Amino acid sequence: MKRLTIPEVVVARLPLYTQKLNQLLREGRESVSSQEMADHLGITSAQFRKDISFFGGFGKQGTGYNVIKLLESLRSVLNLDRIWEVALVGVGRLGQALMSYHGFSSTGFEIVMAFDNDPEIIGKSIAGIKVLDVKEMQKQICHREIPIAILTVPAASAQEIADQMIACGVKAIMNYTPTTLKVPKGIRLANIDPVLSLQTITFYL
Amino acid sequence: MKRLTIPEVVVARLPLYTQKLNQLLREGRESVSSQEMADHLGITSAQFRKDISFFGGFGKQGTGYNVIKLLESLRSVLNLDRIWEVALVGVGRLGQALMSYHGFSSTGFEIVMAFDNDPEIIGKSIAGIKVLDVKEMQKQICHREIPIAILTVPAASAQEIADQMIACGVKAIMNYTPTTLKVPKGIRLANIDPVLSLQTITFYL
Numbered sequence: 007m008k009r010l011t012i013p014e015v016v017v018a019r020l021p022l023y024t025q026k027l028n029q030l031l032r033e034g035r036e037s038v039s040s041q042e043m044a045d046h047l048g049i050t051s052a053q054f055r056k057d058i059s060f061f062g063g064f065g066k067q068g069t070g071y072n073v074i075k076l077l078e079s080l081r082s083v084l085n086l087d088r089i090w091e092v093a094l095v096g097v098g099r100l101g102q103a104l105m106s107y108h109g110f111s112s113t114g115f116e117i118v119m120a121f122d123n124d125p126e127i128i129g130k131s132i133a134g135i136k137v138l139d140v141k142e143m144q145k146q147i148c149h150r151e152i153p154i155a156i157l158t159v160p161a162a163s164a165q166e167i168a169d170q171m172i173a174c175g176v177k178a179i180m181n182y183t184p185t186t187l188k189v190p191k192g193i194r195l196a197n198i199d200p201v202l203s204l205q206t207i208t209f210y211l
Numbered sequence: 212m213k214r215l216t217i218p219e220v221v222v223a224r225l226p227l228y229t230q231k232l233n234q235l236l237r238e239g240r241e242s243v244s245s246q247e248m249a250d251h252l253g254i255t256s257a258q259f260r261k262d263i264s265f266f267g268g269f270g271k272q273g274t275g276y277n278v279i280k281l282l283e284s285l286r287s288v289l290n291l292d293r294i295w296e297v298a299l300v301g302v303g304r305l306g307q308a309l310m311s312y313h314g315f316s317s318t319g320f321e322i323v324m325a326f327d328n329d330p331e332i333i334g335k336s337i338a339g340i341k342v343l344d345v346k347e348m349q350k351q352i353c354h355r356e357i358p359i360a361i362l363t364v365p366a367a368s369a370q371e372i373a374d375q376m377i378a379c380g381v382k383a384i385m386n387y388t389p390t391t392l393k394v395p396k397g398i399r400l401a402n403i404d405p406v407l408s409l410q411t412i413t414f415y416l
Contacts, residue, residue, distance in 0.1 A: 015220075017414050017415075021407040021411055026391070084411075085413040085414060086410060099311055100308040103303070103305040104405065109404075110406060153416055154416075177416055178415075178416060180409065184314050186227075186230065186251060194415050194416070198403065198405060198408060200312070200315070200361075200403060201226070201314050202226040202227065204315075204385065205225070205291060205318070206223050206226055207399045208290040208295060210222075210399050211295075211358055211359075211383060
């Protein structure tokens, strides 16, 4: 499988499929049809079958897909069959909300370190993680080879902090700042800006 | 312009164009090339020109686009030439972070009311907004004809609260819960789930 040849829109749908499969698993379901999987995302069953055909043959038409097998395969495709260590930089209100969010650890992501530059916050423990001085960031991230970082700093510092993270080997950044970061090729960037989502919504209102 | 015939991927790019144009405006720039606009999103200049051609002719090739005119046109297309009132339900850590976020008001979105069911939080004032009892939600949202709601409640209550909002005339929901909401046709839903973003990232790592 050549990962980079798979359309990003297909990749973006895979976590939604695993979300649905996890839900079916909790409900004790053993099999699921492509139609039911497709309905979850509001796409056609043909599109669902095409999506997963990128990753080999799963299940059979007629009897449906085995929920556990399909879930395991998709988790493997998404590299979710392991724990990912995450560093968070910027322990303001949003940073603290994310540190306290149980949804990460239950899905294989663990915020293992957090940094800030505010003397009032440095040294405090939030959700069991002691906040370190951002001056320590590069040393700590390099040392522990952290692959993923969450950026919840003020917009003005975002690019500088991102550059420092990438210099220490961070491969992916979740950018919560309203900034368009410049990153080298090969670094994955996920921008989470609620304003952009709202602005897309209002187009339709 | 038939709004619903414009591909959603194109609509999703428009706020990124306005983001770039706002930045150029702050820098005092008067014109911009399609190439520079395209580079901001990592797409081709032909794609940029095709995107904005859905909304009529802007600017000229050769001299580039007038920054202010293009920005005003896109803001009008996105219905951003007005203030949108927003209600927030679920005043936990994330809800409080969003209530304190200045990025909304500076871009035409105003959280004007907030609701929770926790007696410890009801009555408190956060970022200048008094938190009301969620039992008041339907009456207040109906009365003020709020079009947009932000949902930051626990996953277990998400669908019930969403149903109540929609019954009071809410037309768009920003869903911060890790739940796939079922909403009637015509209701816009933006799902903001950091775990889904992380899971898309790890595919490439």
